[in-house]
Amino acid sequence: GAGVSQSPRYKVAKRGQDVALRCDPISGHVSLFWYQQALGQGPEFLTYFQNEAQLDKSGLPSDRFFAERPEGSVSTLKIQRTQQEDSAVYLCASSLGVGAGSYSNQPQHFGDGTRLSIL
Amino acid sequence: QKEVEQNSGPLSVPEGAIASLNCTYSDRGSQSFFWYRQYSGKSPELIMSIYSNGDKEDGRFTAQLNKASQYVSLLIRDSQPSDSATYLCAVTGNTGKLIFGQGTTLQVKP
Numbered sequence: 683g684a685g686v687s688q689s690p691r692y693k694v695a696k697r698g699q700d701v702a703l704r705c706d707p708i709s710g711h712v713s714l715f716w717y718q719q720a721l722g723q724g725p726e727f728l729t730y731f732q733n734e735a736q737l738d739k740s741g742l743p744s745d746r747f748f749a750e751r752p753e754g755s756v757s758t759l760k761i762q763r764t765q766q767e768d769s770a771v772y773l774c775a776s777s778l779g780v781g782a783g784s785y786s787n788q789p790q791h792f793g794d795g796t797r798l799s800i801l
Numbered sequence: 802q803k804e805v806e807q808n809s810g811p812l813s814v815p816e817g818a819i820a821s822l823n824c825t826y827s828d829r830g831s832q833s834f835f836w837y838r839q840y841s842g843k844s845p846e847l848i849m850s851i852y853s854n855g856d857k858e859d860g861r862f863t864a865q866l867n868k869a870s871q872y873v874s875l876l877i878r879d880s881q882p883s884d885s886a887t888y889l890c891a892v893t894g895n896t897g898k899l900i901f902g903q904g905t906t907l908q909v910k911p
Contacts, residue, residue: 723903724805724889730898789850790847792837792846794844
C-alpha cells in the first residue's frame with residue numbers, strides 16, 4: 683500500500699527485554715517522526731528524522747530509547763531493558779518535509795502504530 | 802499549563818447538527834495547525850490543515866484559526882454517527898514536531 687507501514691502491530695514483552703519497532707514511511711517522504719500515545723492521551727513527540735539525520739530526539743524519555751534511519755527510509759525504534767511504563771502505542775508518521783519554503787510543515791500521515799505491552 | 806488544550810468531552814450532538822470543537826495553544830510562534838480524527842484503537846487520520854488566519858472549508862468540515870487569540874476550532878456540519886470519534890488538535894512551530902492536545906471525544910446520536 684501507499685501509506686505508512688508499521689510492524690509489528692502488537693508486541694508483548696517481559697520487563698527487561700529489548701524490543702525493536704519498525705516503520706516504513708510513505709515513499710518519497712523526507713521527514714519521519716515517532717510518537718508515543720498513552721491511553722486516553724494525545725500522541726507525544728519522541729524523535730524526528732530528516733532523511734537519515736536525526737535532527738531532534740528531545741522527546742525520548744530515557745537513554746533506553748534509541749532510534750535510527752540509516753538509509754533515509756525505514757526507521758527502527760529500539761527500547762532496551764523495557765519497563766512497564768513503556769507500555770503504550772508507538773506511532774510513526776511521515777511527511778514531505780519540514781521547515782521554510784516549499785517544505786514548510788507539510789501534514790504528517792500516521793501508520794497504524796505498534797501496541798506495546800510490557801508484562 | 803499544557804501547550805495545547807482541548808476539552809476532553811464527551812461532546813454529544815444529535816445527528817444532523819453542527820459539532821463545534823475548540824482548541825487553544827500557548828506558543829505564539831506556532832505556525833501550522835492540524836485536526837486529526839482518531840477512532841478507538843486506530844491511528845490518527847488527518848482531516849484538516851490550516852496555516853493562516855480565517856476559515857478553511859473542506860466538505861462538511863470547516864477549520865477556523867485566530868492567531869491573535871491563539872485558538873483553532875473545527876466545525877462539523879450535518880454530523881453523522883460515523884463522525885463519532887476523538888478529535889485531536891495539533892500545532893507545530895518551525896521544528897515540525899506536532900504537539901497534540903488530549904483530544905475531544907465526539908458522540909453523534911442517531
